[in-house]
Amino acid sequence: MQELPLFPLNTVLFPGGALPLRIFETRYLDMVSACLRTDRGFGVIAIHQGQEAGNPPASIHPIGTLARIVDFDQLDDGLLGITCLGIQRLQVLDHRLQPDQLLLGQVRLLPDDPSLSPRRDHQPLARVLQDLLEREELRPYSRFLTPNWDDAAWIGNRLAELLPLPLAVRQRLLETTEPLQRLDALLAILHPYTD
CATH class of the missing domain: 1.10.4060 (LON domain-like fold)
Structure with missing residues (x-):
């Protein structure tokens, strides 16, 4: 079990997939900075109920994906653009809200899918x-x-x-x-x- 910052979104990231994000909220700018500085990932979690921006979501799905930042750039509109890569599925066992409104989760990494050929x-x-x-x-x-x-x-x-x-x-x-x-x-x- 490990503690990771969680990024609740109205999308689902799968292992091996790429997800471009526009970062504008302070809590997520700080999270991206910390992830880049420490070479750590964060959890991409689908919102079950609530919104992406502003207040933290009312509820999140328990299964998400560990993501790592693989590219970043300042966008034409001045916002930070990042691309993250899905690494491995995870399960959120518990989560708490920090004073800066960033969601931290106690997570367990789930096994990779078995390697099988399509029929x-x-x-x-x-x-x-x-x-x-x-x-x-x-x-x-x-x-x-x-x-x-x-x-x-x-x-x-x-x-x-x-x-x-x-x-x-x-x-x-x-x-x-x-x-x-x-x-x-x-x-x-x-x-x-x-x-």
Whole structure:
């Protein structure tokens, strides 16, 4: 178990995925500075109820992802832009609010997904993902990826990030511990479009 700063968001980050963020609140500027200074990560946690900015969220989902900052830059609007990479799923066992309104969590890192090859019936999903990653607007995202087309977890995680899915569906896919089950769920969602 370890203590990590938590960044509650209205999105889900999966292991191996890249997430660009615009940082403007003092608590998160301080968190980014500390993470860069100490080479530590932070937890990206989906908001269950509440808002991203301002007051801390009323509730967060218990499963999220350890993230590490892999790039940062000052944006044209003067805000800090960072790109973080999803490292490993985590479970928030407890959390508390610091005086600066930063959420700190007692977390346990969860095991990596088993390395399994996708089944033949999952091939349409790989084709959908290939088509998505070839899109011009996703080039900034895909430059941080390490493709592994033989890994069911990698394919499922990328599709879960990129498809326009509701937050609750993405969260369920993150909480799924079997990569082939994740692909089966995505296949069911995309079935009308892949025939």
